[in-house]
Each structure stands twice: as structure tokens, then as C-alpha cells.
Amino acid sequence: MQPTKQEPFYHACREIIQQLMAQENAYFFFKPVDPEADGAPDYFQYVTEPMSFYKIQTKLDNHEYKTPNEFVRDMNLIWKNAELYNKSFSQIYKTAEQLSKKFNILIGSIPHVLTDNERNNTIQRLVELRFARYRANKTTHQ
Numbered sequence: 001m002q003p004t005k006q007e008p009f010y011h012a013c014r015e016i017i018q019q020l021m022a023q024e025n026a027y028f029f030f031k032p033v034d035p036e037a038d039g040a041p042d043y044f045q046y047v048t049e050p051m052s053f054y055k056i057q058t059k060l061d062n063h064e065y066k067t068p069n070e071f072v073r074d075m076n077l078i079w080k081n082a083e084l085y086n087k088s089f090s091q092i093y094k095t096a097e098q099l100s101k102k103f104n105i106l107i108g109s110i111p112h113v114l115t116d117n118e119r120n121n122t123i124q125r126l127v128e129l130r131f132a133r134y135r136a137n138k139t140t141h142q
Helices: 007-021 053-061 068-085 091-109 116-140
Strands: none
Touching (some): 007 068, 007 091, 053 068, 068 091
16 A cells, blocks of 8 residues: 555554553543443433544544544544543543643644645645735836
């Protein structure tokens, strides 16, 4: 399989997840919540879009993320769900806060991958800028 232009992005995302999973109590977020096994029978009444490290890793493996923002959104969903369902004094809530802070530091290492739309907008801005400079130079050199 040939590397794609998004490989640096996917590699950085995997590295971030590995670093977060190595943190104390990160195991709370390894797998999706099982309401019965995890003692949270009403979990899905509060959390409508569950997320876990496992689900994110699967999406990375399947190249489902098209932009870094999609990855960031899913990661933030883990913390949001944990804070939504759990009490602020619980270990899960506190761990979510800690991992969220760590994640916000780590996301700076994600290479930005331009979507086609972003690329087109950037090119359009460059063309407009060059045209404006050309017009400005033309008026001053006549």
C-alpha cells in the first residue's frame, strides 16, 4: 500500500491516542461503554453518540477521517460524554478532564491536511492577492 498525503496525519493521531492510553486511568475510555457490565443502565438515555479510543482507532485504521477536525471532534466527544454522564467528583469525570487537557496540548502535533475545498479557497486567495499586487504595481509604474 502506497502512503497517502494523509499518512502523517494518521500517524500523528495514532501517536496521540497511544500517549493518552498510557495515562493513569485512561482504561475507562478504551472500549465503548457497556451499560450492563459497567453498571450504567441508563447511559444511553444521556449519551446519544458514544465514543471510545477503540472506535477512534478503528476509524483511523479504515481511513474514515478526512480532516483533523473530524478526529478532534471524536476525541472531544469522549470527554464530553464522560463529563455528561458522570458526577464531577467521580474518578471517570476527573480522568476525562485530565486527558482532555493533555489532548489539547498534543493536538498541536497533528499535521493539517487541506481538503479540496480548503485548497481551492487558498489558491483563490493567492490569485486574488497576486492580481491586486499586479494592479497596484501597474498603476504606480505608468
